[in-house]
Amino acid sequence: MLTVAMPKGRIFEEAVELLRKADYTLPPEFAESRKLVIEVPEENMRFILAKPMDVVTYVEHGVADLGIAGKDVMMEEERDVYELLDLKISKCHLAVAGLPGVRMNQIAPRVATKYPNIASSYFREQGEQVEIIRLNGSIELAPLIGLADRIVDIVSTGRTLKENGLVEFEKIADVTSRLIVNPVSYRMKDEAIDRLVERLSAVIPQ
Amino acid sequence: MSKKLFMFEKPLGMRDTLPFLYEMKKRVRQAMADEIEKWGYEFIETPTLEYYETVGSVSAIADHRLFKLLDQQGHTLVLRPDMTAPIARLAASRLYKDGNPLRLAYNANVFRAQQHEGGRPAEFEQIGVECIGDGTIAADAEVISLMIAMLKRAGLQHFTVTIGHIGYVNALFLEILGNEERASVLRRFLYEKNYVGYREHVQSLPLSSIDQKRLLQLLSLRGCGMMLEEAKEVIHCEEGKRAAEELAALLRALGMYGVADAVKFDLTLVSHMSYYTGILFEVYAEHVGFPIGNGGRYDDLLEKFAHKAPATGFGIRVDRLIEALGESEAEPNIECIVFSQERFAEAIELAAAKRREGKRVVLQHISGIRDIDAYSKRYPSMTYLLGSKEKE
Structure with a gap:
């Protein structure tokens, strides 16, 4: 049996749609369910629903054989898992944003983000020394009330930025969802995983 | 009363081993060490501290994961991060003289600083072997078979050894990419x-579509022995073909050992161990998300200690193996004799007699016990020698 860690929220529906396209029979109430563990005996699979940031952790520890995780999470967490497929769903990108016309504060440059590792290595690569402030959500708030001059966050349509009067300054990386696999499962359950990879690759949008 | 900071704390990643776990470790360690000795390997010990310049720098553990300290002369020392490099040093300096194969074994704690999640062990026990001076496939087959035999002796049932060949990968990349x-x-x-x-990078390279396809094909070169034929076709150069042939020869040898199924x-x-030069392997068990052991051939490592010799070996992580084995029921069978002052001599004699029979016996003065009910629950068997000796 394969255990798959699915990210709750934004990616979930697109991931379920992709699985259905690959001909996996998933129960119709899959998306509405409040259960955290959903068994699908017909496919010999079990799905667990986790916070997107935690999917990589479940997979690294092997309690889930596979998972679907955004590249943003992979970059932030740097876990020891196989990144097997680019599912090409939930496309967005990581970007640096802020209020238009506002320069980085020269005395105390601050960057607010949900991704402290990505932000810190990005600014270090540019040779800029900044203070990274970790927030858990509503990152756009930070420049509006003066917590930080810049934010590092994912941008998909750009609507949230626009509605809050923010603009994108630099793009850090493109982000899509990936199929990730625990290294032990990849070897112990190789046949089942290869089959899943094959079925999914056939339906990944090009 | 003032409480000292860190009174119960240990440095990050360091752990105490309590009696229950100690017993399990001991059983598993003894079973495996016994198997190793049966295959004629001889155990050695090396120091916990080594010079950073020598052992520290040739070991394949990343620099930021080494525990470093200074000796009184200001030389940088490391807590040994693996056992292979110290054994290579030892073999090159002392034991490997006549060029004939040397079979050494070790059981030691190694130290690697952790970055993620504080609780992961930074010190852990490894048990393994190094077969030095033998470049034959028979030696590779021997160490893999020994590892399998050890795991079986330890009681592990479901595990897989995955074997690769770094020489094959290097030859394929060099053949196609040129440098x-x-x-x-x-x-x-x-x-x-x-x-x-990997795929994105391959597709971005200015290569013929055939060469791109060969590089992508590498990702699917896994499975049972049948795959080796395909591997031989993917590669053209002499070196790569030889690597594929080595794997086929290894499979035949493992078949003779009767372990080809595993x-x-x-x-x-x-591997993250960058000193491997040929056949390399990892072993995985069900329900443990990390490899429980790994090994391989490292034909260039001894040269760093001025003594060229082929070598192969492996290490098993005792903590992960125990996790894979799960908790066992067997409790240590310790008896307890509680005595009062009048019967002290008699108690000593009884304990000595039981110990001669090979039993584990606790001898406890009654006055030292605060709560006899709680104390007696700790041992499966209690003998009381209390009060003045009755006439029998």
Whole structure:
């Protein structure tokens, strides 16, 4: 049996749609369910629903054989898992944003983000020394009330930025969802995983 | 009363071993050490501290994961991060003289600083062997078979050994990409397990579609022995073909040892141990998310200690193996004799007699016990020698 860690929220529906396209029979109430563990005996699979940031952790520890995780999470967490497929769903990108016309504060440059590792290595690569402030959500708030001059966050349509009067300054990386696999499962359950990879690759949008 | 900071704390990643776990470790360790000795390997010990310049720098553990300290003269020392480098040093300096094979074994704690999640062990026990001076496939087959025999002796039932060949990967990359620099970029993707990045990178290279296809094909070169035929076709150069042939010869040898069922091949396997030069392997068990052991051939390591010799070996992580085995029921069978002052001599005699029979006996003065009910629950068997001796 394969255990798959699915990210709750934004990616979930697109991931379920992709699985259905690959001909996996998933129960119709899959998306509405409040259960955290959903068994699908017909496919010999079990799905667990986790916070997107935690999917990589479940997979690294092997309690889930596979998972679907955004590249943003992979970059932030740097876990020891196989990144097997680019599912090409939930496309967005990581970007640096802020209020238009506002320069980085020269005395105390601050960057607010949900991704402290990505932000810190990005600014270090540019040779800029900044203070990274970790927030858990509503990152756009930070420049509006003066917590930080810049934010590092994912941008998909750009609507949230626009509605809050923010603009994108630099793009850090493109982000899509990936199929990730625990290294032990990849070897112990190789046949089942290869089959899943094959079925999914056939339906990944090009 | 003032409470000292860190009174119960240990440095990050360091752990105490309580009696219950100690017993389990001991059982598993003894079973495996016994098997190792039966195969004629001899145990050695090396110091916990080594020079950073020598053992520290040739060991394959990343610099930021080494525990470093200074000796009184200001030399940088490391807590040994693995056992292979110290054994290579020892063999090159003392034991490996006449060029004949040397079979050594070790059981020791190694130290690697952790970055993620504080609780992961930074000190852990490894047990393993090194077969030095033997470049034959028979030696590779022997160490893999010994590892399998050890795991079985320890009681592990479901496990898989995955075997790769770093020489094959290197030869394929060099053959197609032309230089080591480009090869190392691709190897890094494999090492980081980033197949998406690997594919994207291959597609961005100015290569013929046939060569691109060969590089992508590498990712699917895994499975049982049948795959080895395909591997031989993918590669053209002499060196690569030889690597594929070595794997086929290894499979035949493992068949003779009767352990071919326990192994699989995967040519994408590249280890974080950068000193491997040929056949390399990892072992996985059900319900443990991390490899429980790994090993391989390191034909260039001894040369760093001015003594060229081929070598192969492996190490098993005792903590992960125990996790894979799960908790066992067997409790240590310790008896307890509680005595009062009048019968002290008699108690000593009884304890000595039982100990001569090989039993584990606690001898406890009644006055030292605060709560006899709680104390007696601790041992499966209690004998009381209390009060003045009754006439029998």
